[in-house]
Amino acid sequence: MSLSRFLRTLQLALKSVMLHKLRSGLTMLGIVFGVFSVIAMLAIGEGASSQAQKQVLELGATNIIVRSVKPPDETSSSSSGGGQSFVLRYGLTRKDLEVISETIPSVMGVVPVRELTQEVRHQQYTLNARVVGSTPEYLEMNHLGMEQGRFLTDHDLEEMANVVVLAHETARILFPFENPIGQPVQIASRAYRVIGVTQDRTASAAIGGSLSGQDYNKDVYMPLFTLQTRLNTGDLFIRRTQGSFSAVSVVYDQITLKVGDKNGLTDDRDLVIPTAEVVRETIRNLHGEGTNDFSVVVPLELLKQADQIRKIFNIVLGSIAAISLIVGGIGIMNIMLATVTERTREIGIRRALGARRRDIIQQFLTETIVLSGTGGLIGIMMGLLTPAAFVGIKWFVDAYVMDQTTGRSDLGRLFSDMEPQVAMWSLPVAFGVSVAIGVIFGTYPARAAARLDPIEALRHE
Amino acid sequence: MSSVASLVNLTKFYDLGSVVVKALRGVSLEIPEGDFIAIMGSSGSGKSTLLNLLGALDRPTEGQYILNGRDTSQMSDNELSIVRNSDIGFIFQSFNLITQYTVLENIEVPLLYRTGYPPISARDRNRCIDVANQVGLGDRLDHRPFQLSGGQQQRVAIARALINDPAIIMADEPTGNLDSKTEEEIIQILTDLNNEGRTIIMVTHENSVARRTKRQVFMKDGLIAGEGIFPG
Structure with missing residues (x-):
């Protein structure tokens, strides 16, 4: 035609x-x-x-996230002292961290995290914030950026410095009119100096039910050792609820692993899933068969x-x-x-x-x-x-x-x-x-x- | 004079299941070039059937219809379409214009279906205008059929019938829907066309119209009953 x-x-x-x-x-x-x-x-x-x-990419495509999970009540006791203790002990331990970072060659970096929800105060302004104790690598691992000041350093960590970094929203609430840098904030009756503020970051929603949503904007970051020593009695965390005490002992809430090939021969992404498998096995061996007090989240799998x-x-x-x-x-x-x-x-x-x-x-x-x-x-x-x-x-x-x-x-x-x-x-x-x-x-x-x-x-x- | 069309013992039967209607029972006719012929007869005489065969709208059951030297009786539907497009110009009692088209567009319709589908050129367009002028419609090219009188509509149909320069013009009661004054105008146009050498076959049952043709054919019961001037 x-x-x-x-x-x-x-x-x-x-x-x-x-x-x-x-x-x-x-x-x-x-x-x-x-x-x-x-x-x-x-x-x-x-x-x-x-x-x-x-x-998922924000979580890091080459990351593996291992989280402590509170076991269901009936099986909850890896409790010390045969039922008399009311301390609930579970989750990732120092040994886990050590073994993983020492023995698995494709693990390039580890960032342990301990989180607590605490009231944070500055003058009359208060906020129930998630206080995150971590290492300097936390910033990069979570793709956060600094708006003001600096993030935690190795020095802060070793010195157990009484310093905190505020997330964007936290800073806005606690310091509506002032520059927060150098100012004190009060957490559990102790004072900490603000050394930096992170950039605004959109909250991430839950993915597939395996990882709850994270709102980075209401965080307070402090050196891990500072948190462990000042806010905890050792690893023990005692909470008073309606007249009764409950105590929980958790060393780390989360360990983020960065996967990579030291020799740069294989694509880092190809290593993620096998490494996750090894990590899962390793922790299971350390915790004993049948325990389910941890979970391994692989962002790449989620992807x-x-x-x-x-x-x-x-x-x-x-x-x-x-x-x-x-x-x-x-x-x-x-x-x-x-x-x-x-x-x-x-x-x-x-x-x-x-x-x-x-x-x-x-x-x-x-x-x-x-x-x-x-x-x-x-x-x-x-x-x-x-x-x-x-x-x-x-x-x-x-x-x-x-x-x-x-x-x-x-x-x-x-x-x-x-x-x-x-x-x-x-x-x-x-x-x-x-x-x-x-x-x-x-x-x-x-x-x-x-x-x-x-x-x-x-x-x- | 050579024959434009010749009918050799044409029959047309319609099988209606229980009965076979013999609409044409053997019709032979020679139509020389330049003829102006009236086919007459009462309804049921077979004149409509004959018209359909002459217009290549249908095939005979038996016999031959040789148009422009070619036998149409065995042609396929496609070939018949081509014959209708290039060799036959139709004029109907009820004008049969396409209502949504203008006068000019109606005249162009046969050009759309030419063999090989050549585009409508400026020359074609000029020819449409010439033909429209010829039938006295030069000032009505942009009108639509409903804006025209019956006589004017029939002029459009005549122009349309002429556009592909056909061998035969088939007119089926062309004045049946017109008053006597318009009838005279239309007949005059047809007579003029015949005088220019065009072959015209016209079906009519009006003596006044038939009298204007060169010869008359009377149909009765599927056969040609007689030829010649109707005695009145």
Whole structure:
């Protein structure tokens, strides 16, 4: 088919479509919404997955995170002294740290962390903050940056210096009007000097349930040894709740391992999963069979999981959207069948004047494709507005649905942090699919039109 | 004079299951170039069937219809379409214009389906305008059919029939829907075209119209009952 003939057919089809604007518009709607929903759903899926990926990468693709887990109550006692003690002892120990960093060659660095929730005070300003005791490497390992001052140093660590670094939000709450550097803050009746403030960092939501969400913005960082000596009685932490004491003994809440090849021969990422396996085995051996007071989180595994979830997500959402596209196609077919009946006489005239069957097929097929293709284009344009529309929806949810008093659930946070991203590949695909729907659902009406007997068609009133 | 079309013992039977309707039972006719012929007959005489065969809209059950030297009786649907496009110009009782098209666009329709689908050139466009002028529609090119009187609509149809320079013009009761004054105008146009050498076959049952043709063929019961000037 030559270009000029194609353009002529197209022009003819456009003319017919424009002749009944309302009808054509309504006919297109099915495809418009079908295509829109495909693009919107893919954009939301893409947004969710890239958010998950970003979080995982923030955790570090070559990191392994080992966390202490409080064992379930019945089996909770690796308690010293056969049931008389009320001290709950679990989690990662100094020995674990030592063995891992000494014996596993692919572990390039370890950052132990001890966390406590404490009231932090400056003058009349108070905040229940997560006090994190760690080493200087913590900053880099968690991809944090400094806004002001400096982070902890090895010197601070060795000297058990009474210094703290405040997270962005903590600093804003405790020092709304002053520069916090050099100022004291009070934690558990002791004073510490502020030496730095970290940069603002968006909170990360929970990933796949294996790691709870972290809000780095309300942290207070202090040297690990300082925390262990000043805030703890040894490793023991005694908490007084409603008149009774409970004591917990945990050395480290978390150890973050950095994996790498010392010789630089293999890709660091390839080592992560085998190393995690070795770490898991090592700690299990040290703690004894059957203990489950620790968990190993591998961000890279989470990344793979997130990727898998995204694929499933895309398939499910895509199928739902595909159904609406099919419904749209059926709508177009219905209208085209009616159009063929309505224009029987025109078909007869064209046949009498020399149109062949395939000319008639082409005419009606092109008309259907123009309808579905235009619908597709409109749907794509609407789809491109998804991110903007999402902002509106978020605002609505924030204003009317979210419970402000109890704060956000993980799901709520996931939702509010999500930015839909229109997948560029989905645009040509969506357009192609809408054209294909025109072909599929236009063929039958077009053939019905071409099958008409010219004599009968000319007689049709 | 050579024959433009010749019919050799044409028959057309319609099998309706329980009965076979013999619409044409052996019609032979020679149509020389430049002829102006009226086919007459009461309804049911087979004249519509004959018209459909002459217009290459249908194939005969038996017999031959040789148009422009080619036998159409065994042609495929595609070939018949080509014949209709290049050799036949249709004029209908009810005009049969495409309502959403302008006068000019209606005249162009046969050009859309030419063999090889050549684009409509400026020359084609000029020819459309010439033909429209010829039938007296030069000032109505942008009008739509509903803005035209019956006579004007029929002029559009005549222009459309002429655009591909066909061998035969088939006119099916061209004045059936017109008043007598317009009828006269249309007949005059057809007569002028015949005088220019065009072959015209016209189906009519009005004596006043038939009288203006060169010869008349009377159909009865699927056969040609007679030829010649209707005695009145």
